Amino acid sequence: MSWFSQALETVAIVWRLERHDGVALGFVGHDRDIWRQGFRYRAVPGIQPSAIMLEDGLRPDTMDMQGVIAHDAISEADLEAGRWNGARVAIGFADWADADRTPDWLVHGEIGEISRRSGAFTAEVQSGKAALEAAPCPRTSPSCRADFGGHGCGLSRQRFRIEAELLSVDADGALVFDAISEADAPHYLFGHIRWLSGNCRGSTFAIGAVQQRRLIPSDIHSCVPQPGDRAMLTMGCDKQFVTCRDRFNNSANFRGEPHLPGNDLLTRYSYG
Known part of the structure; x- marks a missing residue:
């Protein structure tokens, strides 16, 4: 069953965020929490996404996520400490009335620039196509271009x-x-x-x-x-x-x- 095929839909936007420290959090733009496949999506009706525009070209798909720093899961202290920098994110739709229907994901990417102002935050979401903007071949340099212990280094x-x-x-x-x-x-x-x-x-x-x-x-x-x-x-x-x-x-x-x-x-x- 596709979305928006009926006159009345029980649809909500869901976010799944995975930080580099292993913490995974879910949020839903609804008035109560929902559970899908044993994973909890917390109700955060105050968080709103910008328009999601997906293109079939190579230009990176980007959008913004805005909300009030009021939920314990997204605190100003965590934002200041950089715990959300580079977190993996998935954004899609979920049926809040059907617990057996899994979310349909529209966007996969990473959290980019995060700005804060007057108790609110704005987070840029960059799709995986952003990696295509990297130079196709490395530039010469006297120092090593590999990250220590990363790809190309050869050390663990x-x-x-x-x-x-x-x-x-x-x-x-x-x-x-x-x-x-x-x-x-x-x-x-x-x-x-x-x-x-x-x-x-x-x-x-x-x-x-x-x-x-x-x-x-x-x-x-x-x-x-x-x-x-x-x-x-x-x-x-x-x-x-x-x-x-x-x-x-x-x-x-x-x-x-x-x-x-x-x-x-x-x-x-x-x-x-």
């Missing part, structure tokens, strides 16, 4: 990841963990911290500097971790060929051109 993040407990937080935001010694700390420069418990659970901090055994986040976050919080720490890489060769013995997978002359070759002064 699991080998360079440990779980640790936070011992202290300095006034400048520097973090000290029980499993990180002063000798090991430099290896975590440009890595990241994913919080498993506490106020920052689900958030990820990038490590921008290291002082002795102190790990200093590169950005300011709204949540403040507390001693005793547990986190998953992943080592980093400065994407230089020497590091890839000497530290990781991974020069065969280096995704860069460290010996290729740059544009400054033409401007160098000759002493010959």
Whole structure:
């Protein structure tokens, strides 16, 4: 049975959001919650989508999702902490009167830019076709273009990841963990911290500097971790060929051109 084929329809718009920390939430534009296939869609009549326009071309399909930050599931603290950045999203129709009918999904994509103003938020939804805007071939660069432990790197993040407990937080935001010694700390420069418990659970901090055994986040976050919080720490890489060769013995997978002359070759002064 297709939608809008009858004079009276029991149809509602549903959203399914999956954050990178594994949290999956469902919402429905209705006055009460509905359950489909054992999954709960919370009633949020205050959230409204913009017009959904789907094209058969290669141009990315985009739309906006607007709502009031009033529901416990979407809090201002979570938005500030970046827990919703890049979350996977599916938007479609559901029959609120027929519990056996599964939702029909219209759009699949990711949450893009999120803006907040006067207690409300607007989230951009980008379809999967946005990936087609990427360059068809990589540009040359002296540094590695692969993400550490990601596609093309050839190394597994699991080998360079440990779980640790936070011992202290300095006034400048520097973090000290029980499993990180002063000798090991430099290896975590440009890595990241994913919080498993506490106020920052689900958030990820990038490590921008290291002082002795102190790990200093590169950005300011709204949540403040507390001693005793547990986190998953992943080592980093400065994407230089020497590091890839000497530290990781991974020069065969280096995704860069460290010996290729740059544009400054033409401007160098000759002493010959």
